[in-house]
Amino acid sequence: MQNQELREIAVQVRRDIVRMVHACQSGHPGGSLGCTDLFVALYFQQMKLNNRKGKDGYISFNMDGKGEDLFFLSNGHISPVFYSTLARRGYFDVKELATFRKIDSRLQGHPTTHEHLPGIRVASGSLGQGLSVAIGAALAKRLNGDKNLVYCLMGDGEQQEGQVWEAAQAAPHHQVDNLIAIIDLNGQQIDGPTAKVMNNRDLKAKYKAFGWNVMEIKDGNNMDEVVAGLRKAKRLTGKGQPIMILLKTEMGAGVDFMMGSHKWHGVAPNDEQLEAALKQLVTSGTIGDY
């Protein structure tokens, strides 16, 4: 798929995100919007995925994921972007996005395997756990002789969790070189700017010191840069080191009044704000809202 098409899908995913959180008046639009370009680049172009469809017309999802790339979302609160991406990619009906955070839904506030939503391989939301799970899945791939890759996205606020650093030392120690971890550097968390709440300081130096091959994507909301960065990361795999991408994004990217602050981390837009947001997110009309 061409980058122009990815950009078009990204606009649609952003429309889904603001409509989903508006519909249930809860959820996390800020980080979801910031990571949209990454999700679309991964799922529509860069990841090798099983495309086989079941009788219902949706991708037949296999928990074991043998023979395909795997993705783990550690910062589970940005579930809106995950759900929209999976639905748009063909894992389930986009109409199901309307059930987000509502009773009896497979689209729980934070992702879970418990409701058997295709595309989800572990529950996340309690922060700091995803990288460990990704390492385990990568080690299973190695044991199975499966050459495909494992991706894991974390938040920058999440780097304050101790378990992240247990995992950070384990991956280089076991030479988990089929793993590409990504940190969403949006510099914001619930209580304010990350630098003020609990300064991560130099994540690049930290991960390098732990033994990772660290690279940066300077504008994580520029599709060309995201795609080029992911291509480069894949070239760096298989060389004895895990890969870390520091992905600089803007929280709320795509909706001007949600950008540049932590205020939209976990707040839903009201009716007028939804209207204003959707006016800024215009597709050429080839895809369409759920």
Add this chain to the structure above:
Amino acid sequence: MTKYTFTEKKDTRSGFGAGMTELGRTNPNVVTLCADLVGSLKIDTFIKENPERFIQCGIAEANMIGVAAGLTIGGKIPFATTFANFGSSRVYDQIRQSVAYSDKNVKIAVSHAGLTLGEDGATHQILEDLAMMRAMPNMTVINPCDFNQTKAATIAAANWKGPIYLRFGRPVVPVFTAPDQKFEIGKAWMVNEGKDVSIIATGHLVWEAIQAAEILEAQGISAEIVNIHTIKPLDEKAILMSVRKTKCVVTCEEHQANGGLGDAVAQTLVKNFLAPQEYVAVNDSFGESGTPAQLMEKYGLSAKNIVDKALKAIQRKQ
């Protein structure tokens, strides 16, 4: 009563090690993880024979639980091993989210549970783990009683689909169950049939229960002994069948009275059949340093305590 004798004493953790050795040879999907306690968990042979299927995690238990969860994605059957304290309370949220809620086929196999860890003292003597693990949805909880039962439980755990908390201990204790026994998860073992009192015991307390029943027999009292090795799912049928017959019960566990086997049995009785119940368990306190025997005596977990509680339970029947 049924006579139980033993020719040797062994630690239950060595039963786990023997089970892992066998699984290493028979099940290529079994992977072992350990947090810097290989010698204590008796998994040296598994590691020697299957070095590629062992993952040393260092002193980082939270990460170990997550890595184990990840290994199941790809069809592996990971056994995450450490001391009971570090495999339960220290990593409760990791087990809850990444394992139990995520339906991952992870076996958490932990040694040095309870007071009989001994000299290391209360920091390491977890006495709340059964309560924590029982409370967790989707978790199976097993606490075997001797070398042979632990070995059998380990092999059964690998064949069971779903998360398991398998708890065993450090000291050598009599080996009195059959070698190569069939172990059925969730199915109680009738150790001895009796009619005056039910002694329902788990783990190291099963041997104490047998000793107690012999003392009671000398006093003309017929004690039934039921071994509950699987705390969850609980064999309610076996418990009710026994207590309906004897009309009173003593529960015995190397654990806090709060939330353990005793409370699980009480929950069953209160819903189905009211009967006097006495607890042989730690009474809401931490342990301390000492030899296992000294600690079991000081904290009221010996055969003598079971006898006293049995007499009390029988008295309360009137």
